[in-house]
Amino acid sequence: MALDHLFDLRDRVAVITGGGGLLGGQHAQIIAAAGGIPVVLDMNGDRAESTVRKLSDEFGVRASAAEADITRRPDLEAVLTKILSDYGRVDILINNAANNPAVESDPATVSRFENFSIEQWTNDLGVGLTGAFLCSQVFGVEMARQRRGVIVNVASDLALIGPDQRIYRHEGVADECQPVKPVSYPVVKSGLLGLTRYLATYWADKGVRVNAISPGGVYNGQPAEFVDKLSSLIPMGRMAAVDEYQGAILFLCSDASSYMTGANLVVDGGRTCW
Numbered sequence: 001m002a003l004d005h006l007f008d009l010r011d012r013v014a015v016i017t018g019g020g021g022l023l024g025g026q027h028a029q030i031i032a033a034a035g036g037i038p039v040v041l042d043m044n045g046d047r048a049e050s051t052v053r054k055l056s057d058e059f060g061v062r063a064s065a066a067e068a069d070i071t072r073r074p075d076l077e078a079v080l081t082k083i084l085s086d087y088g089r090v091d092i093l094i095n096n097a098a099n100n101p102a103v104e105s106d107p108a109t110v111s112r113f114e115n116f117s118i119e120q121w122t123n124d125l126g127v128g129l130t131g132a133f134l135c136s137q138v139f140g141v142e143m144a145r146q147r148r149g150v151i152v153n154v155a156s157d158l159a160l161i162g163p164d165q166r167i168y169r170h171e172g173v174a175d176e177c178q179p180v181k182p183v184s185y186p187v188v189k190s191g192l193l194g195l196t197r198y199l200a201t202y203w204a205d206k207g208v209r210v211n212a213i214s215p216g217g218v219y220n221g222q223p224a225e226f227v228d229k230l231s232s233l234i235p236m237g238r239m240a241a242v243d244e245y246q247g248a249i250l251f252l253c254s255d256a257s258s259y260m261t262g263a264n265l266v267v268d269g270g271r272t273c274w
Contacts, residue, residue, distance in 0.1 A: 099188075
């Protein structure tokens with residue numbers, strides 16, 4: 001295959017959940033840059049519309065916005081109906097949406113395991129895992145019917161390693177009050193790897209490829225102390241820039257990865273090597 005065709009997504013329709021967020025917007029941008037048609041799906045309709053306007057201005061693509069709660073199947077079915085009406089097909093699903101509350105903004109007694117509420121647990125798993133399950137059901141079944149498609153599940157380096165809670169510690173705070181990365185996040189991300197392997201084998205004979213990406217931490221103006229602590233755990237010595245996962249996303253969505261399914265692409269600056 002010619003090099004310029006390997007990464008060509010011309011006219012391929014890509015649904016990106018959480019598409020109005022920090023990384024979701026980056027995923028939509030690389031889809032558009034490769035000629036694809038991003039469908040920016042977000043619970044916040046205004047945020048989705050804003051992302052689409054930027055994509056249209058920059059790339060001149062037929063991007064579209066969709067407001068939906070990914071934990072509600074009727075919302076997703078309505079989005080699929082609209083996509084098929086507008087474009088006649090769906091080619092790519094990027095399961096990107098997830099709850100990831102900033103540790104710094106959580107009261108320590110809330111984020112710690114012994115006090116973590118069942119309500120928060122249920123909500124986090126609902127968005128990050130059940131949402132990916134439902135999106136895969138609704139959009140993946142259509143891809144299987146078409147006998148062609150790609151699903152990319154956005155996991156995390158914390159799907160492979162436990163959170164190093166030392167990077168969240170504050171001097172002078174009692175152990176039982178130290179902030180921590182909540183338990184739900186690595187559980188959701190680990191679950192996405194299981195979903196990836198299951199769907200990859202389930203739909204292999206239908207032409208639907210399913211892979212995961214496990215990104216590391218992204219720099220987004222976090223406190224310098226936290227950045228320094230996390231960077232010390234990464235062989236490359238730094239966090240990722242916000243656009244540094246675009247190449248990996250394009251690879252997984254395009255024909256460049258045509259013989260790849262059920263895999264987890266780790267892009268973490270080497271953190272999981274140590």
